[in-house]
Amino acid sequence: MEKTTVLARLRFTMEFSGEMLHWLSNFHDAWFARQGGNSFLSEYSETWRKTFDEVVSPGVRGYFIERGVAQEHLPFIQFGETYCGSWILDAAIVMTGTIGTAYTVLKGISELPELADGLVDLKNRIINKLRPRINREVSEKIYAVAKNTNRQEIRQISPPPVSSVGIDLVIDARPLRSLTPAILKAHKIHxxxxxxxxxxxxxxxxxxxxxxxxxxxxxxxxxxxxxxxxxxxxxxxxxxxxxxxxxxxxxxxxxxxxxxxxxxxxxxxxxxxxxxxxxxxxxxxxxxxxx
Missing domain, CATH: 2.60.40.10 (Immunoglobulins)
Structure with missing residues (x-):
């Protein structure tokens, strides 16, 4: 397995909106309404993870391409754990190679604090792309599940609200700011x-x-x-x-x-x-x- 260096840590949070919680109250005994809908969010973790990747990965790659990072050194998303209590995904932006390699490549195109600031500023662009897609997917998925689970009740209930979830993304670029050059090891021979x-x-x-x-x-x-x-x-x-x-x-x-x-x-x-x-x-x- 190739060594990677963490440039930034990501935490994506998704939780049902007040409107959606009100809608879920129509399904008292349904599994997808348990724990304020967290059972549903957890059940379809891979769906949300895939959507997150399809939006965030191109954004991160595009950011580094614009700054001149070569294809073979482009950072990518590495996924960590997901957690319940709303739905939380931990991930990281990583680069293949050692800390010294990452420092050399990135320092050659920009000052690291400037690069880190730009990475943090990606948050709003990513959120603006992710919010409508996640909301649409959650609404469609939970409505389909509800129809299959409660065929009689669903006829009397309107579709779920368009704004079904609230989302947030934290980009912590401190690892990028703290990159240091590799320690040089010397040996001379005569x-x-x-x-x-x-x-x-x-x-x-x-x-x-x-x-x-x-x-x-x-x-x-x-x-x-x-x-x-x-x-x-x-x-x-x-x-x-x-x-x-x-x-x-x-x-x-x-x-x-x-x-x-x-x-x-x-x-x-x-x-x-x-x-x-x-x-x-x-x-x-x-x-x-x-x-």
Whole structure:
């Protein structure tokens, strides 16, 4: 699962209007009228979630597209829990990648406080689009349920009010305001590597010892840019002290089948060499001319 960074937290609340509660009082024993209609709102949670997503996701994407965020970095909605007692949905606006990645991408297009303010200002636009759609869907859904549940009573009762629910949306953009750049981790290495047809030479030019040094070499007739490390001829040095030079015979490097590395044929060869220690892998390239 890819790592994501939260830019803002959302809380969407939906509850029946006074007019709708009055309408529901006509159905004393119906399941959808229980708990002030909260049973109905909870039963159709996926419907409201889908509607929320269809309105909010394009709004959020559009906001970041307008500000120049590339397609591969576009934030999206990540859903959390829903709660009863009215109907409450928690969600978040997230971006794929680490906090450092999010900071780098967004700081490159705008100051973060300005970006956060604009995100909060989306609330009214989203509410204005969401309110009529949610009201229509709630009214139609509850009327259909009521007709199926109380066929006799519904003939004497008018349809539910158009303004069936009140909604609210909170956009908390504090996570976006608090983004910080990634902490830089530094490592420097001073190596000298040499290869001949007979030997391999490694010199530690730095002040710190190199531990668990692994070496791998590839021999090819043509220049290459891709390798599988497991296919190399390998050797190792448990410790290379500061300023120490170590020499290893080429024949001591073996592949996974136990075959020795051999340059004794005198043919020209491209030699790619990797050296790894506890901090990383370093690549070197050589060309041995024909003898």
């Amino acid at each position: 190596l000298s590597v040499a290869v001949s047809r007979d030997s391999f030479v490694l010199e530690n030019l730095g002040e710190e010892p190199l531990r668990d040094v692994q070496i791998g070499m590839f021999r090819t007739k043509t220049e290459r840019h891709q390798w599988s490390y497991g296919d190399s001829y390998m050797g190792n040095f448990p410790l290379v002290s500061s300023r120490q030079t170590i020499t290893k015979a080429v024949g001591e490097f073996r592949d996974r089948n136990g075959n020795r590395l051999d340059f004794s044929d005198g043919e020209e060869a491209y030699v790619d060499c990797w050296v790894s220690d506890s901090h990383g892998i370093y690549l070197f390239r050589f060309f041995l001319e024909r003898e």
